[in-house]
Amino acid sequence: MVQSERPFKEAQVLTDLRSVFAGDHSAAPPAAVVVHNLRLAFYRNDLSAHEDLYFALDRSEVETLIGVLRSALAKEDAIRSALGDSIAILDLPGAT
Numbered sequence: 001m002v003q004s005e006r007p008f009k010e011a012q013v014l015t016d017l018r019s020v021f022a023g024d025h026s027a028a029p030p031a032a033v034v035v036h037n038l039r040l041a042f043y044r045n046d047l048s049a050h051e052d053l054y055f056a057l058d059r060s061e062v063e064t065l066i067g068v069l070r071s072a073l074a075k076e077d078a079i080r081s082a083l084g085d086s087i088a089i090l091d092l093p094g095a096t
Contacts, residue, residue: 006042009050013038
């Protein structure tokens, strides 16, 4: 385990369809919105327990997050390529 303030434990996304009502709340809603609820779980420093953080995201925010994560993988690929076999890069479980 890498020493870190909040070592990653797991992630989950729950996607909701939420109704948007007009003035008449007894009528069928004329519209809806999609909300992606991202839960990130992390361990406390002493690994004795974990905590959760929740984020409500729309589509563009999910796309931004995907782009950031793809960039992280591209950077890792570049590092691995540049180093070649000159140094071993370990994939430690729970190191993220």
